[in-house]
Amino acid sequence: xxxxxxxxxxxxxxxxxxxxxxxxxxxxxxxxxxxxxxxxxxxxxxxxxxxxxxxxxxxxxxxxxxxxxxxxxxxxxxxxxxxxxxxxxxxxxxxxxxxxxxxxxxxxxxxxxxxxxxxxxxxxxxxxxxxxxxxxxxxxxxxxxxxxxxxxxxxxxxxxxxxxxxxxxxxxxxxxxxxxxxxxxxxxxxxxxxxxxxxxxxxxxxxxxxxxxxxxxxxxxxxxxxxxxxxxxxxxxxxxxxxxxxxxxxxxxxxxxxxxxxxxxxxxxxxxxxxxxxxxxxxxxxxxxxxxxxxxxxxxxxxxxxxxxxxxxxxxxxxxxxxxxxxxxxxxxxxxxxxxxxxxxxxxxxxxxxxxxxxxxxxxxxxxxxxxxxxxxxxxxxxxxxxxx
RNA sequence: GGGGAGGUGGCGCAAUUGGUUAGCGCUCCGGACUGUCGAUCCGGUGGUCGCGGGUUCGAAUCCCGUCCUCCCCG
Numbered sequence: 001x002x003x004x005x006x007x008x009x010x011x012x013x014x015x016x017x018x019x020x021x022x023x024x025x026x027x028x029x030x031x032x033x034x035x036x037x038x039x040x041x042x043x044x045x046x047x048x049x050x051x052x053x054x055x056x057x058x059x060x061x062x063x064x065x066x067x068x069x070x071x072x073x074x075x076x077x078x079x080x081x082x083x084x085x086x087x088x089x090x091x092x093x094x095x096x097x098x099x100x101x102x103x104x105x106x107x108x109x110x111x112x113x114x115x116x117x118x119x120x121x122x123x124x125x126x127x128x129x130x131x132x133x134x135x136x137x138x139x140x141x142x143x144x145x146x147x148x149x150x151x152x153x154x155x156x157x158x159x160x161x162x163x164x165x166x167x168x169x170x171x172x173x174x175x176x177x178x179x180x181x182x183x184x185x186x187x188x189x190x191x192x193x194x195x196x197x198x199x200x201x202x203x204x205x206x207x208x209x210x211x212x213x214x215x216x217x218x219x220x221x222x223x224x225x226x227x228x229x230x231x232x233x234x235x236x237x238x239x240x241x242x243x244x245x246x247x248x249x250x251x252x253x254x255x256x257x258x259x260x261x262x263x264x265x266x267x268x269x270x271x272x273x274x275x276x277x278x279x280x281x282x283x284x285x286x287x288x289x290x291x292x293x294x295x296x297x298x299x300x301x302x303x304x305x306x307x308x309x310x311x312x313x314x315x316x317x318x319x320x321x322x323x324x325x326x327x328x329x330x331x332x333x334x335x336x337x338x339x340x341x342x343x344x345x346x347x348x349x350x351x352x353x354x355x356x357x358x359x360x361x362x363x364x365x366x367x368x369x370x371x372x373x374x375x376x377x378x379x380x381x382x383x384x385x386x387x388x389x
Numbered sequence: 390g391g392g393g394a395g396g397u398g399g400c401g402c403a404a405u406u407g408g409u410u411a412g413c414g415c416u417c418c419g420g421a422c423u424g425u426c427g428a429u430c431c432g433g434u435g436g437u438c439g440c441g442g443g444u445u446c447g448a449a450u451c452c453c454g455u456c457c458u459c460c461c462c463g
Contacts, residue, residue, distance in 0.1 A: 048425050069424075107424040115426085128426045159424075197424090228423040236423090256424035263423080278425045285428065286421090301418060334428080 009037055012151070012191035013220045015252050023367040025244075025271035028358055031221070031252050033099040033151035034191030035091065038066045040252065040273035041361075043264070043354045044101060045347060046281065049074050050094040053281050054336070054343040057096045063316070063344070064351050066098055067151070069276050072144045073105035073112075073136065077127055081147045089149030089189070101276070102150035104141040104183075106197065107257070110159035110229060118158060120175075138179045142186035142194075150192065154223065154256075155183040157197040162231040169201045173210050184217055193220035195254060198243040201226055202235050211246035221252040224272075228257045237266055244270050261290075261353055262377040265370050268357060280346035285339050287331040290349045293376050298342060303328045310341075316348035317341075 010016070010032040019028040029040040045052045045060060048071040052060060060068065070090050075081075087093040090100055109116060109123050117124045122137020141156035157176040160169060176199045184194060196214035200206030207224075214222060224243035227236045240255055244267075247253055252273045258264055259277020267275070280290060287299030291311045298310060309319035310327055318327065318341040330338025360369035 044424095046425065049427085053425080053427060071424080074425085101424095103424045105424095108426090110424090112426070154424075157424095223424080225424065230423095254424090259423050275423095277423050279423050282422065282425065282427080282429095288422090297419080336428095339428080 013193050015221070015250065017250070019361060021269075021361055021366045022364065024269035024370070026268045026361050026366050027271065027273070028361045029252065029273055031273070033067075033193065035097060035099045035151050036066075038099055038274075039358060041264075041268045041354055041357055042066060042274050043259070043350050044069050044274065044276040045350075046276055046278045047094070047096075048278075049078070050090060052347075053285070054340045055281075055347065057094065059317075059344060060096075060347070061098070063348050064355065065347070068096065068098070068100055070100050070102045070148060070150060071105070071108075072102055072141050072148070072156075073108040073125070075102075075148060076105075076134075076136075076144050077129055081144060084147050089147070091149060099151040100148075101152040101195075102145045102148055102154065103256075104145065104154040104156040105136050106141075106154065106157035106225065107159050109157075110161060110226075113161065118175075122156070122179075123158075138182035139186055142183050142188075146187060146189045146192070149189045152193045152195055152221070153183075153188065154195050155180045155197050155219075157199060157225055159226050159229065160199060160201055162201060162226075162229045162235075164201045166203060166206075169199075169203055169206055173199050173206050177210060177213050180214055180219075181217060184219065195219055195221040195223050195252075197223045197225040197256070198247070199226045200239070200243070202231065202239060204238075204242045207239060207242035208246045211243050215246065215248050219251070221254060221274075222247045223254040223256050223274075225256045227255060228259075228263075233263065237263065237270075240267050240272065241270050244272060259350075261350075262374065264354075265357065265373050268361075269366070269370060280350045281343050284342035284346045287328075287338075287342070289342060290346045292349075298324055298328050299331045300328075310345050311349070314345065314348065316345050318345040318348075 012032055012034045014032040016030040017027050018030060031038045031040060044067050045065050046069045050070060052068055091097060112128060115126045115128055122135055124135050126133055138156045145153035156179050158172050160172045180196045196219040198207060198211045198214060200210045224240050227239050244253055253271060254274035255267050255272050257277060258267060258275050259279040264275050287297055288295050289298045289310045303324040306324035308324055310324055311319055322341060327338055327341050360366040
């Protein structure tokens with residue numbers, strides 16, 4: 001139905017807002033890229049190392065994934081940019097013809113904090129593989145993403161930790177802003193979009209200032225970063241709200257790393273269009289299934305004899321062919337098929353969830369849909385669940 | 390028949406020349422995981438130390454008997 005290539009559709013960067021919800025900030029959109037359109041709100045499966053773990057591009061296409069992620073840091077280390085250039089970029093390399101968004105390595109500043117030193121012009125990393133030193137700053141990160149040929153490149157930012165003191169947060173945001181301006185000046189691959197990233201931690205004024213200054217620079221889209229790094233849920237959603245509030249309405253908005261269904265729904269109602277998260281795939285590898293009503297451990301002993309599918313009523317390949325007992329067995333004995341089947345199911349559930357959300361917005365029933373979702377996923381209301389830091 | 394080694398939670402083992410509520414790995418059960426350092430991390434259940442006596446303030450550790458397993462020799 002929708003055009004698959006840029007030739008058939010609109011120019012990369014065009015963001016059509018097809019519908020706006022009457023009661024919330026939710027909107028239905030379509031973002032055009034060099035590899036076709038993305039219907040929003042969208043969930044983007046994470047394929048850090050040029051693969052969405054356990055899934056083939058064919059699986060993803062069949063399940064309706066319209067855009068996936070790649071990662072600057074990881075692909076720079078392995079296979080390296082010589083290989084990527086020789087193989088014609090990330091799309092050709094991994095056999096994926098739909099849009100790709102690449103993260104800049106900014107998250108690794110956070111997740112690999114014991115292996116890096118932050119400098120004025122970028123970050124000095126020590127490879128987590130062999131300890132080799134290398135430098136990633138705005139020009140470097142953008143050059144990598146240009147070689148990868150991603151449809152959407154993210155600015156190189158500093159994802160700051162939580163908790164974080166105000167003074168450090170302020171300096172960090174200054175750095176992220178100056179880096180963002182530099183990223184915008186770098187050369188891009190054909191049709192490549194560049195998104196800015198709002199930081200600021202839990203500080204309202206910082207979030208707002210960061211968002212406003214980025215907006216003034218004129219990016220193709222904007223992300224809220226630095227959330228889901230260990231803060232309580234209410235702090236996280238507040239951070240999203242503070243950032244989104246000051247971003248231009250007509251551009252796509254993306255909350256990085258968010259993947260909890262309830263949190264995504266809340267973010268959509270604040271006007272967010274895009275998400276990515278490792279959780280459906282990672283949790284699948286650990287033997288847990290996502291369903292409409294939450295998660296449950298398929299690996300649990302109580303499903304040893306269970307003949308039902310992983311989720312009753314689900315139409316995915318896993319659920320239409322195999323039982324919980326079988327999937328549990330495979331997971332339990334460490335067979336790769338178990339990981340694959342559960343990943344298929346979880347991804348199917350996630351993409352289906354987003355499809356239902358889009359339909360709810362299209363059919364003017366998003367508010368009700370959101371309420372019924374909250375009743376199931378947060379029956380006790382929005383409790384802030386502090387996580388171990 | 391003779392000699393040797395050994396019996397400790399479901400499995401494999403540990404316990405310093407007898408000394409606090411007998412430890413560990415795996416299994417099992419449960420939890421966590423949010424721009425991924427794939428296959429991780431954190432908890433928990435479970436043993437009257439083969440059985441019966443004895444020595445001792447105190448025995449998984451020493452002694453006697455007994456049952457069982459493995460190895461070697463006839």
